Amino acid sequence: MTRQAPLIAELVNLATTRSRGGGSVKPLSGEDLATAFAAQFGDRTSAALRAVPDAGERLAELATELRHALLAERPADQAARINAMIRKYGAQPYLVEDVGQPFHLHFHGSFGTQVEALGGEFATALALIVDGYGPDRFGICEAHQCEAVYIDLTRNASRRYCSTACTARAKTAAYRSRRQS
Numbered sequence: 001m002t003r004q005a006p007l008i009a010e011l012v013n014l015a016t017t018r019s020r021g022g023g024s025v026k027p028l029s030g031e032d033l034a035t036a037f038a039a040q041f042g043d044r045t046s047a048a049l050r051a052v053p054d055a056g057e058r059l060a061e062l063a064t065e066l067r068h069a070l071l072a073e074r075p076a077d078q079a080a081r082i083n084a085m086i087r088k089y090g091a092q093p094y095l096v097e098d099v100g101q102p103f104h105l106h107f108h109g110s111f112g113t114q115v116e117a118l119g120g121e122f123a124t125a126l127a128l129i130v131d132g133y134g135p136d137r138f139g140i141c142e143a144h145q146c147e148a149v150y151i152d153l154t155r156n157a158s159r160r161y162c163s164t165a166c167t168a169r170a171k172t173a174a175y176r177s178r179r180q181s
């Protein structure tokens with residue numbers, strides 16, 4: 001399920017983040033959100049996502065739920081929010097064989113559109129991350145002018161930045177401030 005982690009962070013960031021990578025950004029909604037998020041997927045899923053009526057509104061709602069789950073302050077609150085999403089989207093485990101791949105487990109939502117299917121996948125992914133890594137693996141980028149969320153799947157919980165670009169920016173800033181002092 002760790003393959004879902006970057007997609008979860010990207011959806012939350014596209015829909016809710018106001019500064020990213022050193023500059024301010026406008027949270028996306030409606031058609032813009034649907035188009036930008038659909039671009040994360042291959043042709044088939046992308047087309048299915050864009051074909052959903054009100055895809056942007058549904059994605060924005062899912063992004064808000066994910067953000068609240070990621071950034072919940074207490075583990076009990078976080079667990080309750082994730083459990084509520086699993087129920088809401090009717091996440092169901094089943095084995096799927098994609099072309100050229102061995103059977104692997106999906107947790108698509110069992111009712112609704114492609115957005116609800118992803119809701120089931122994402123809610124289950126968060127549950128498995130909490131189960132496997134603990135409740136503290138979700139954070140906000142520490143680089144200057146960036147509020148993007150990230151999911152930390154490193155072995156030693158060492159992640160502090162949303163992207164390699166922000167890691168590089170933060171390193172450069174630290175180097176400059178050392179040289180000036």
Ligand SMILES: [Zn+2]
Nearest residue numbers: 141146162166
């Ligand atoms: Zn960042």
